[in-house]
Amino acid sequence: MLATTYRRPRRMRIENVAEPEIEHPNDAIIRVTRTCICGSDIHIYNGLVPDTRVGQIVGHEFVGVVEEVGPSVQNLKVGDRVLVPFNIFCGSCFYCQKELYGNCQNANSQSSAVGGFYGYTHTAGGYDGGQAEYVRVPFADVGPMVIPDDIHIEDAVMLTDAFPTGYQAAEMGDIEEGDTVVVFGAGPVGLFAAKSAWFFGAGRVIVVDCEDYRLEFARKFAHCETVNFKEVDDMAVHLKKMTDWLGADVCIDAVGCDATGSLLHSLTGKLMMLQGGSAIALHWAINSARKGGRVSIVGVYGPTFNAIPIGNAMNKGLTLRMNQASVKRHLPRLIEHIRAGHVSPREIITHRIPLEDVADAYDIFVNKRDNCIKPVLIPPSAQGAA
Amino acid sequence: MAGTDQGSTNMDTARPHPDIPGWGSDLPRENRPAVPMERTPPRLDVPWDDPPPRQPMTVEILRSIERPDHSRTFGTRLPPKGVSGMIRRAAFRYSENDLRHWLMLMGADRVDIVEGMAGDLRRSPAKAALLVGGIGLAAWWLMRRD
Numbered sequence: 001m002l003a004t005t006y007r008r009p010r011r012m013r014i015e016n017v018a019e020p021e022i023e024h025p026n027d028a029i030i031r032v033t034r035t036c037i038c039g040s041d042i043h044i045y046n047g048l049v050p051d052t053r054v055g056q057i058v059g060h061e062f063v064g065v066v067e068e069v070g071p072s073v074q075n076l077k078v079g080d081r082v083l084v085p086f087n088i089f090c091g092s093c094f095y096c097q098k099e100l101y102g103n104c105q106n107a108n109s110q111s112s113a114v115g116g117f118y119g120y121t122h123t124a125g126g127y128d129g130g131q132a133e134y135v136r137v138p139f140a141d142v143g144p145m146v147i148p149d150d151i152h153i154e155d156a157v158m159l160t161d162a163f164p165t166g167y168q169a170a171e172m173g174d175i176e177e178g179d180t181v182v183v184f185g186a187g188p189v190g191l192f193a194a195k196s197a198w199f200f201g202a203g204r205v206i207v208v209d210c211e212d213y214r215l216e217f218a219r220k221f222a223h224c225e226t227v228n229f230k231e232v233d234d235m236a237v238h239l240k241k242m243t244d245w246l247g248a249d250v251c252i253d254a255v256g257c258d259a260t261g262s263l264l265h266s267l268t269g270k271l272m273m274l275q276g277g278s279a280i281a282l283h284w285a286i287n288s289a290r291k292g293g294r295v296s297i298v299g300v301y302g303p304t305f306n307a308i309p310i311g312n313a314m315n316k317g318l319t320l321r322m323n324q325a326s327v328k329r330h331l332p333r334l335i336e337h338i339r340a341g342h343v344s345p346r347e348i349i350t351h352r353i354p355l356e357d358v359a360d361a362y363d364i365f366v367n368k369r370d371n372c373i374k375p376v377l378i379p380p381s382a383q384g385a386a
Numbered sequence: 387m388a389g390t391d392q393g394s395t396n397m398d399t400a401r402p403h404p405d406i407p408g409w410g411s412d413l414p415r416e417n418r419p420a421v422p423m424e425r426t427p428p429r430l431d432v433p434w435d436d437p438p439p440r441q442p443m444t445v446e447i448l449r450s451i452e453r454p455d456h457s458r459t460f461g462t463r464l465p466p467k468g469v470s471g472m473i474r475r476a477a478f479r480y481s482e483n484d485l486r487h488w489l490m491l492m493g494a495d496r497v498d499i500v501e502g503m504a505g506d507l508r509r510s511p512a513k514a515a516l517l518v519g520g521i522g523l524a525a526w527w528l529m530r531r532d
Contacts, residue, residue, distance in 0.1 A: 007499075007502060008499040008502070008503075009499075017463075023441055023442070023444070023459075023462060024439065024440075024441040024442075024458075024459055025439055026433075026438070026439065027459075047495070050488050050491040050492050050495065051474070051491045051494070051495065052495055053464040053470075053495070053498055054498045054499060054501070054502030055463070055464055055502070056464060057463070072433070072439070074433055075431065075433075088459065090432075090434075090436070090437070090438045090458060090459075091428065091430050091432035091438075092432045092434055092435060092436040092437070092438055093436050093437070094436075096428060096430075096432075097427060097428055097436075098428070099420070099428045099429070105457070106436075106437060106438060106457050106458040106459070107457050107458070107459055107460075108457050108460070109447050109448065109449045109450065109453065109456045109457040109460050110447075110448055110449065110450055110460075110478075111450050111482060112450050112452035112453050112482060113482055116457070116459070116460075122448070122461070122464070123491075125457070125459075125460055125461055126447075126460060126461030126462075126463070126464060127460075127461035128461060128463055138441070138459040139438065139459065141431070141432070141433050142430055142431075142432055168420070171412075171418055171419070171420055177410070177413055196412075198403065198406045198407075198408060198409045198410075199408050199409070199410070199411050199412040199413075200410075200412050200413060200418075201409070201410045201412075201413035223405070223406050273492065302488075303482065303488055304485060304488050326420075328430070329419050329420060329429075330419045330420075332419070333412070333417070333418075333419045337408060337411070340408065340411070341407060342407040342408030342411065343407070343408065
């Protein structure tokens with residue numbers, strides 16, 4: 001089958017590999033019909049995630065059709081259209097019992113801190129990813145969700161990660177009516193976080209990025225104000241001025257370890273890898289929040305350490321909340337939002353590219369060419385199908 | 387989805403921002419999926435008690451020493467191998483709390499890249515011949531300059 005494999009930093013390759021097999025009684029094999037490149041795939045692409053082995057099949061956002069099920073699978077049958085949350089989770093462990101599906105204890109031998117995720121290196125369990133024709137899906141009775149007939153396949157693929165992660169980012173901000181919410185990053189997750197902030201009753205939403213085309217898109221998609229950080233001298237001062245010198249009630253880091261905006265962070269975090277990536281977005285989030293405010297982090301960082309102003313966070317009495325999204329927990333409510341017409345997640349898809357051209361897709365997405373917001377990859381078997 | 391009843395599906399709230407679709411629909415805390423944030427029991431049909439059935443271990447899987455045993459599922463396509471695999475095994479003698487664990491893994495990743503390139507050349511004699519020819523030409527040109 002065709003699959004996207006990691007070869008070295010800044011080099012993904014499409015190649016023919018062996019098809020996955022049932023390895024556990026509760027596995028399913030899914031034929032992929034749509035799969036996305038996520039902003040967090042860029043961290044792998046840039047070689048920032050430890051234990052990324054050559055040949056790793058990447059990709060954790062995918063939907064498809066059930067091709068085969070293991071002998072104990074009861075909730076899925078061959079032919080079902082399913083969306084697969086990017087978390088692999090058992091549903092029964094200490095954490096899953098608390099609906100913390102991104103923190104499952106039974107899905108990753110290789111790290112106690114990180115859960116199991118599709119196509120996200122051996123630090124996240126060494127599972128094959130979804131930028132391929134077929135994927136093995138463990139714990140098939142609890143992870144995948146059958147796509148309702150009235151949900152478009154491209155809305156469904158946004159529900160596997162980007163939309164739930166953005167929604168959880170807003171939810172973790174514990175937004176109260178009238179709050180000012182600042183979202184750092186106008187990528188797909190940042191856009192969904194900004195959109196979701198309104199659902200929680202925000203009074204004002206401000207999105208920060210350095211790409212004008214993304215900020216223009218954010219203004220239309222998320223009805224927000226925008227700031228291009230390249231056009232301001234100091235991010236914290238600028239946001240204080242915008243908020244009566246108080247700072248924002250809630251700041252959301254939707255960027256993570258590939259952030260630009262600070263030479264020091266880029267040199268030490270990305271080039272020299274002396275910290276777990278560039279944490280400038282988180283630095284700004286902490287320094288731009290008001291005293292007693294909340295900082296919500298969904299941007300991904302490496303597992304070592306990062307230079308952030310934790311002393312300021314303490315002195316300001318900030319609440320810091322963060323996690324990988326518990327996707328399955330959010331799905332019913334997010335589907336209600338789609339059905340109510342509050343959001344059409346597929347609006348952020350700007351590029352539909354054959355899986356065979358994945359190297360070009362990474363180039364377009366990573367280098368923000370052609371006003372790219374979100375690229376979707378279409379495997380050969382699904383090309384031409386709706 | 388079975389077992390995932392959200393209770394209220396109310397989307398009607400006061401609308402101080404009528405121009406923004408969905409404004410305030412999740413302002414009532416009972417509409418938020420994570421309230422209470424740690425919900426027990428979960429809204430899922432789970433066909434097993436903890437722990438779930440174990441996946442047969444057909445290849446070498448490294449394990450964090452911060453865990454008591456292996457997880458119940460894991461990926462099997464890329465077991466540790468070669469020099470990079472030896473470094474990875476050594477890295478897993480240290481905990482995730484120990485910086486040496488991560489530095490050794492990042493070192494192993496770089497060695498793996500070189501091993502991967504060597505593997506590519508072995509599988510593609512034409513590329514290997516071009517590379518050897520290129521190196522030979524470069525060496526000849528450099529020696530001619532003296």
